[in-house]
Amino acid sequence: MNIVVCIKQVPDSTHIRVHPVTNTIMRQGVPAVINPYDLFAIEAALQIRDTHGGKVTVITMGPPPAAVALRKALAYGCDEAVLITDKIFSGADTLATSYVLASAIATLGKEQPVDLVFTGKQTIDGDTAQVGPGIAKRLNLELLTYVSKIVAVNREAGKIQVERRAEGGVQLLETRLPALITMLEGTNEIRFGSAPDMFRAARAEIRTWDRESAGIEDLKKVGLKGSPTVVSRVFGPTPRAEKAQQIAFDPAAPQAATDALLEKVLAEIPKVGKELERHKVEAGAGANHE
Amino acid sequence: MNQPTEKFDVIVVGAGPAGNAAAYTLAKAGKKVLQLERGEYPGSKNVQGAILYADALEKIIPDFRDSAPLERHVVEQRMWLMEEQSHLGTHFRSDQYNQQPGNRYTIIRARFDKWFSDQVQQAGALVLCEMTVTELLKDESGRVIGVNVDRENGRIYADAVILADGVNSLVASRAGLREDIKPAAVALGVKEIIFMPKETIDARFNLTGQEGAVIEMFGSISEGMVGTGFLYTNKDSISVGIGCMLSDMKQQQTTPVELLEKLKRHPSVAPLIAGGETREYAAHLLPEGGYDALPKLYGEGWMLVGDSAGFLNAVHREGSNLAMTTGRLAAETLLELFAAGQPASASNLARYQARLDESFVMKDLKKYRKIPGMLDRQRQFVADYPGLLNQAAFNFFSVDGRDKEAKEKEIIASFRQRRSLLGLLGDAFRVWRATR
Ligand SMILES: Cc1cc2nc3c(=O)[nH]c(=O)nc-3n(C[C@H](O)[C@H](O)[C@H](O)COP(=O)(O)OP(=O)(O)OC[C@H]3O[C@@H](n4cnc5c(N)ncnc54)[C@H](O)[C@@H]3O)c2cc1C
Numbered sequence: 135m136n137i138v139v140c141i142k143q144v145p146d147s148t149h150i151r152v153h154p155v156t157n158t159i160m161r162q163g164v165p166a167v168i169n170p171y172d173l174f175a176i177e178a179a180l181q182i183r184d185t186h187g188g189k190v191t192v193i194t195m196g197p198p199p200a201a202v203a204l205r206k207a208l209a210y211g212c213d214e215a216v217l218i219t220d221k222i223f224s225g226a227d228t229l230a231t232s233y234v235l236a237s238a239i240a241t242l243g244k245e246q247p248v249d250l251v252f253t254g255k256q257t258i259d260g261d262t263a264q265v266g267p268g269i270a271k272r273l274n275l276e277l278l279t280y281v282s283k284i285v286a287v288n289r290e291a292g293k294i295q296v297e298r299r300a301e302g303g304v305q306l307l308e309t310r311l312p313a314l315i316t317m318l319e320g321t322n323e324i325r326f327g328s329a330p331d332m333f334r335a336a337r338a339e340i341r342t343w344d345r346e347s348a349g350i351e352d353l354k355k356v357g358l359k360g361s362p363t364v365v366s367r368v369f370g371p372t373p374r375a376e377k378a379q380q381i382a383f384d385p386a387a388p389q390a391a392t393d394a395l396l397e398k399v400l401a402e403i404p405k406v407g408k409e410l411e412r413h414k415v416e417a418g419a420g421a422n423h424e
Numbered sequence: 425m426n427q428p429t430e431k432f433d434v435i436v437v438g439a440g441p442a443g444n445a446a447a448y449t450l451a452k453a454g455k456k457v458l459q460l461e462r463g464e465y466p467g468s469k470n471v472q473g474a475i476l477y478a479d480a481l482e483k484i485i486p487d488f489r490d491s492a493p494l495e496r497h498v499v500e501q502r503m504w505l506m507e508e509q510s511h512l513g514t515h516f517r518s519d520q521y522n523q524q525p526g527n528r529y530t531i532i533r534a535r536f537d538k539w540f541s542d543q544v545q546q547a548g549a550l551v552l553c554e555m556t557v558t559e560l561l562k563d564e565s566g567r568v569i570g571v572n573v574d575r576e577n578g579r580i581y582a583d584a585v586i587l588a589d590g591v592n593s594l595v596a597s598r599a600g601l602r603e604d605i606k607p608a609a610v611a612l613g614v615k616e617i618i619f620m621p622k623e624t625i626d627a628r629f630n631l632t633g634q635e636g637a638v639i640e641m642f643g644s645i646s647e648g649m650v651g652t653g654f655l656y657t658n659k660d661s662i663s664v665g666i667g668c669m670l671s672d673m674k675q676q677q678t679t680p681v682e683l684l685e686k687l688k689r690h691p692s693v694a695p696l697i698a699g700g701e702t703r704e705y706a707a708h709l710l711p712e713g714g715y716d717a718l719p720k721l722y723g724e725g726w727m728l729v730g731d732s733a734g735f736l737n738a739v740h741r742e743g744s745n746l747a748m749t750t751g752r753l754a755a756e757t758l759l760e761l762f763a764a765g766q767p768a769s770a771s772n773l774a775r776y777q778a779r780l781d782e783s784f785v786m787k788d789l790k791k792y793r794k795i796p797g798m799l800d801r802q803r804q805f806v807a808d809y810p811g812l813l814n815q816a817a818f819n820f821f822s823v824d825g826r827d828k829e830a831k832e833k834e835i836i837a838s839f840r841q842r843r844s845l846l847g848l849l850g851d852a853f854r855v856w857r858a859t860r
Pocket of ligand 1 (some may be wrong): 437558588599613615665666708710732736747800857
């Protein structure tokens with residue numbers, strides 16, 4: 135099996151910080167990681183290779199530092215890595231990205247036909263889930279999205295069976311190879327590479343492809359030029375957190391604290407007062423009837 | 425699959441200041457060096473915000489100032505004796521510290537360690553992260569011949585192993601090279617980084633440009649335990665923290681978080697950090713046993729450097745400089761042996777001890793060897809004096825119609841009440857002797 139996994143390096147969302155004053159994202163010191171969904175894609179690919187033989191090639195389109203993500207993928211046990219990097223690729227949206235990746239996969243296919251392509255379900259920094267389908271369409275691959283499990287691969291018959299998470303249940307699907315699969319988070323946690331894998335990854339030469347070696351034919355389809363997506367506005371959720379207030383609590387006089395609390399609540403939310411008033415009237419009215 | 429054996433001249437365990445200094449020195453000299461770090465990247469496990477003492481690093485990378493991520497150079501040092509509502513302190517500020525080259529810098533460890541590691545890699549060492557050393561490999565004679573890591577096929581070989589794995593060096597204690605650390609010989613330090621605009625920091629501490637200030641704090645903040653608090657200014661953040669002996673914390677059942685929160689609420693500290701946003705919180709042990717707690721520092725094929733050996737000067741809050749210096753000295757010892765074609769046997773590695781003895785590291789640790797024990801036994805230094813001095817100052821500076829002589833008598837009486845005259849004299853003598 136000749137398997138290609140497309141990965142992306144993203145800022146580690148658990149470390150992202152917003153500057154308290156300027157409200158801009160502070161990337162400084164934020165470690166970059168492999169997009170978490172891509173890890174499930176890598177593991178699925180490695181498991182297929184382990185049972186059916188062949189090789190797993192990881193590819194990414196990104197700036198030179200993205201090589202770190204590729205090296206990490208090699209440390210998990212991937213066999214080869216290609217970094218697709220060129221100044222003219224920058225500013226790419228999902229359309230342009232899928233064009234570049236599809237071209238690169240086609241180029242790899244000339245060395246040896248590709249049976250399976252994997253991507254993560256989506257990236258955590260873009261959340262569009264469009265790149266995988268975009269590649270499949272361009273390369274005319276069978277497309278299986280939101281796959282949670284690879285059930286079986288039949289090399290001879292050229293077929294693959296997967297579980298796909300759909301609304302309200304799980305679908306069991308089968309399709310022909312070559313296919314593209316976008317992986318969901320599943321049970322296939324990424325493995326802990328061996329020590330020799332760590333050494334191999336650290337020393338590996340990472341193939342670096344520019345527009346030419348990646349086999350890009352139409353330069354108008356890459357980078358900012360090839361990206362029709364317009365981001366009209368970026369906004370964050372309005373923070374609702376208000377400053378907490380403290381109420382002094384004297385164990386000797388708990389009543390005082392409750393009174394203070396109630397007073398604060400009533401002052402903050404006048405509606406509560408009106409509600410209480412209403413209940414009082416109703417209760418009073420009931421008493422009168424008795 | 426038959427894996428080829430990995431074999432290096434030297435394996436360095438840990439990518440903190442000690443390990444980086446050792447790996448850099450060896451790689452720079454052309455040795456085949458493997459450095460193993462358990463963290464995701466160098467610095468990922470290291471406590472944020474610290475003082476960097478230039479001299480130790482200068483001896484390893486003379487032009488480090490050109491590329492190292494330095495925050496500010498320290499021009500002002502304050503010492504505060506704290507009481508619940510006050511502090512009595514000294515400020516030392518000198519424009520001399522503005523002269524190049526600078527002497528002390530504030531740094532953020534995560535960034536600094538990463539930079540240092542980049543230098544190590546550029547010097548030619550192979551640095552592998554997410555590799556936790558679990559044990560030392562020994563031959564039949566007990567000589568250390570490599571390490572085992574927590575991964576499949578994890579045996580890696582070397583002519584010598586330098587252990588720079590930090591304060592609770594599990595590798596060393598597991599291999600029986602040293603005893604487990606005792607709670608009375610370690611402090612637990614907690615730190616926070618609080619972000620705010622540079623201009624706010626400049627205004628609050630009276631700083632301009634890259635100038636920085638440091639405050640060291642003693643007294644009521646440690647609630648009678650042996651410990652100190654500190655506050656450093658970074659570019660656009662402030663590091664604030666406190667450390668106390670682990671044995672004390674256990675006994676008093678205090679948590680470090682509570683201590684730090686209390687320190688941050690202190691009326692002398694609160695206004696300095698007001699309005700800032702806390703970003704990082706970290707807790708870490710410090711080996712504070714001093715000279716008498718040092719384990720054996722070398723043996724057949726191995727050496728201990730930095731915190732893993734307990735090289736820390738608690739009195740002056742110096743750790744990373746001792747770590748870098750001992751890392752360098754260990755590396756230089758090996759270079760000397762390799763050049764002479766001699767093995768890293770215990771008798772040859774005695775030269776490491778000799779180098780240490782000649783350096784400021786051992787001289788300083790010896791000078792202060794009595795301090796840890798003294799503070800432990802003589803609680804008045806942390807529990808009584810700061811408070812008494814603050815009361816004395818309050819008394820002396822309050823104008824309330826009483827004559828000055830009466831006040832002086834009152835102050836002396838307050839000291840005498842807590843400590844006998846002999847006790848006071850004894851304390852003065854103890855301090856003098858311990859720091860001699
Ligand atoms: C709160 C606090 C404040 C401090 N402030 C200062 C200061 O201002 N100035 C100063 O000079 N010093 C300061 N110190 C002391 C200083 O941090 C240490 O002395 C210094 O970090 C020691 O360096 P090291 O390289 O020996 O150990 P460390 O910096 O602890 O590095 C050890 C490294 O080894 C790795 N490691 C551990 N075990 C393994 C393993 N089994 N396999 C692989 N890797 C492993 C760790 O992940 C770590 O990266 C402070 C310490 C604390 C706790």
